[in-house]
Amino acid sequence: MNTFYFIAFLSVFFSILVISAKNPVHSILYLILTFFTFTIHYILLNAQFLAIVNFIVYMGAILVLFLYTLMLMNLNKDSEQPKSSLVKIAAVIGGGCFLITIIAAVKALAPSDYVVLKDTNLGLVKNLGKTLFNEYLLPFEVSSVLLLSAMVGAVLLATKDPKATA
Numbered sequence: 001m002n003t004f005y006f007i008a009f010l011s012v013f014f015s016i017l018v019i020s021a022k023n024p025v026h027s028i029l030y031l032i033l034t035f036f037t038f039t040i041h042y043i044l045l046n047a048q049f050l051a052i053v054n055f056i057v058y059m060g061a062i063l064v065l066f067l068y069t070l071m072l073m074n075l076n077k078d079s080e081q082p083k084s085s086l087v088k089i090a091a092v093i094g095g096g097c098f099l100i101t102i103i104a105a106v107k108a109l110a111p112s113d114y115v116v117l118k119d120t121n122l123g124l125v126k127n128l129g130k131t132l133f134n135e136y137l138l139p140f141e142v143s144s145v146l147l148l149s150a151m152v153g154a155v156l157l158a159t160k161d162p163k164a165t166a
Contacts, residue, residue: 004044011037028066035059049125 014034021027035058042051132140 004041007037007040007044011041024070025067028063028070031066032059032063035063046124049128052125 011034014030017030018027018034021030035054039051039054042054
């Protein structure tokens with residue numbers, strides 16, 4: 001349990017650093033660390049598939065897109081337009097609503113007993129694969145054909161007709 005609390009502390013710490021970092025690139029790097037702590041949480045909760053998906057999809061793909069977006073943005077403060085007072089008031093109201101929500105959520109927390117898994121194989125990728133390829137084989141294959149046809153359609157729409165340009 002000490003590992004869980006340490007990783008939970010790191011998750012909250014890096015999340016605060018994401019919000020408070022002045023440099024957007026540092027903020028994204030802290031976000032990567034936050035997602036990595038979430039991956040560790042999934043492993044501790046015996047959800048290996050979620051850990052792998054979180055690692056590959058969020059840390060690998062989405063955050064790379066965030067970094068490319070930041071590289072393409074103009075982050076020059078001299079050309080930034082000043083914020084109107086209406087936008088500042090809306091930000092204060094939104095922050096106040098968020099603070100009230102956080103306070104209500106903390107008040108709703110009650111001490112509870114630890115959850116003990118009766119089945120230690122719960123959440124394993126092996127069980128997910130058995131269920132996916134036994135009970136849901138037809139919908140899985142239909143979705144793969146649908147994705148293949150969407151990919152072929154996107155390629156056909158993206159290519160130019162050589163006869164039309166001549």
